[in-house]
Amino acid sequence: MKKTSPSLRWVMLAALALAPLVLPVFWLQNILAKAAVFGIVALSLSFLNTYGGMVSMAQMAVAGLAAYAMAYTSINGSGLGVPLPWPLALLAALTVGTVFGALTGWIAARTRGVYLLMLTLAIGMGVFAFAQQNNELFNAFDGINGVAAPTLGHLKLNAPIPLYGLSVGLACLLLALVNYVVRTPFGLALQGLRDSDRRLAALGYQVTLHKVAAFALAGFIASVGGVLMLWYQGQIAPGSVGLAAATNILVIAVLGGLRRPAGAFAGALVFVLLQTFATDLFYRDRYNTLIGAVFLLVVLFLPTGVLGLTDLVPRLRRAIQTRKAGEQSSSIPSFNKTKNQETNENVPQNRL
Template sequence: MRLIIPLAVVALVLVYPFVVNSFWLVQIGGRTLGFGTIVLSLVFLTAYTGMLSLAQMTVAGIGGYATAYFTAPTGGVGVLLPWPLALVLALGLATLAGLLIGLVAVRTRGIYTLMITLAVAMAFYYLTLQNYDIFNGFTGFNNADPPVVLGLDLGAPLPFFYLSAILAALCYAGVRHVVRTPFGLALQALRDEPDRVRALGYNVPLLRVLAFGLAGFIAGIGGILNLWLNASISPGSVALNPVIDVLMAGVLGGIGHPAGAYVGAFVFTVVDNFAIDFIARERFNTLIGLIFLAIVLFSPDGLTGLVRRVSTRWARAGRRDKGATRKTKDIGK
């Protein structure tokens, strides 16, 4: 029974490219996986450490900018490096950025974490906009295509989709694994009872900073996928709108479970792309807003929360019919 869900998802991802056109493959599918990975980094932070960060798109942007800087120099800006080295550097820089943001944000809680990470995000946006030596100003980087590996062009729709799927799956599995390790358990303990964890001798700020670093690494992977999707990056990619989009997709999907990241990213991308078809073109943003409002209103824990609640209700109804008693291992759920 436990294998059915992952197998269904794997089958879906394998079959998906052969039933859809290139728009659904790249623009919806590819974007869901890349953007979803950035959302995953936020969901990881929020679900397991209780910290809400608005700087995840920024960290992803650093990963993207670094990749572009080292693989697609433009107009005298950038240094051409072999792509494996460029990717290692990009992920390293994204992780470092995550750690640094963690250092700044670690002593704050709740709304203050949100504010301070938003400030970091906006500062980075204006930096990219006005710095011409590293970020190439408003224009940013164009023609940042994915590498060709052993004759396989990773930028072609099908390889790009599978690449995104594999990386997204690794990130997802990574998060699921990490939260079961002593480190992950300590983070969750920290989320629930920081004082007790401190009393037990854990270094609370260090744990939090490390969590930010790991989230930075994941966001970096998402950022690189996002860069390759458009083959370009510019300040618009790290502006206020995309920064908020990450939070929105997270809340939509349900910020309590890693799967919510990808569900949220998918719904967000679809609504964002198709809302204009259903309403006068001057008003489609209102429709997008209303859809999001409705989801948050009727299911505060997002779509995954909605599904979880519905299935629990079914399960309970089923038990009542059979008159079965609750099993011991269900207690406490």
């Protein structure tokens, strides 16, 4: 897998740390924080695809169930649920998302390729239909509104700067977690599963168990994104886990680059920028056309995603160095005769 260079990584971290000092609140809350939230959910999909070779369309459903669990155990304007102290509510939400992710992996463990994609999509649409029709738990079509975000002292976590710091900080931690996990024996076995699950089974590994564990970890990551999404929006509705939402996560992952986990956040930033300023660039009714056109251009001309643009500078540098080396070698005078040729000429030839 391709990795981001350390120098670029430090530059990006410094830019994110200095952003609250130079950017207005609108950009912190509606662009960067929102991109971090979407990027976390897309990271769960990118992790499964990059290292496990599995494309799951149920990640937004996992995030939505975690958000519903958090809303149900928090004080909300819909009057549903049983309010708990927010640390317990957060633990319950993450547990629900992780367990549902593991359950999805167990159901889909015996499939692969397009069959796994379609099965996870069916699971996601089942969650959407159940949330839309259930009135006691999910408040049906209206969803759960007016969810109160936790407070730390006098600091509300859904305020623009705290939400930005929390979202970006958790995004960095989860990305570091993924990069650590893939270097562990479990991560190496997962990559072996991606290459050939039959060979992995022949070596004595439990293929189904590894798939379930991978889906559980991806479910935990998506659950974090779902809770942040709830705090950002202040409500959760069935539309947040519908087909359009699930497709958007796949589009974000492909835009950023499926071969790099960090590409999920690059794709999310591009997606949020288009979503926010599409009315200024294009007709409001043709927003999906714009997203589709950008997606098509990226797939055709940037197979590694927008994060692949960072490879252009090293490639250009290597091309310049190669050209200079070629020019220097061509400027060295060449001799017509090699040492072996001169030696052969001094040897008398046999005559017939």
